[in-house]
Amino acid sequence: MLRLLLALLIVWVVLxxxxxxxxxxxxxxxxxxxxxxxxxxxxxxxGRASTR
Known part of the structure; x- marks a missing residue:
């Protein structure tokens, strides 16, 4: 899941x-x-919800 979020963040920065x-x-x-x-x-x- 973390990889997907990082990939999305990179795509948004490129756009x-x-x-x-x-x-x-x-x-x-x-x-x-x-x-x-x-x-x-x-x-x-x-991330905050999963640490609880």
């Missing part, structure tokens, strides 16, 4: 960087950042 590099795809950067934050938050909540 965000591509969105900033390619001027016409600014929306892609916004989507990448939002998805990165959501995935990171979800991973933090799942």
């Amino acid at each position: 965000a960087v591509l969105g900033f590099v390619i001027k016409g795809l600014f929306w892609l950067a916004i989507v990448g950042i939002v998805l990165f934050l959501v995935t990171g938050g979800w991973a933090a909540v799942k």
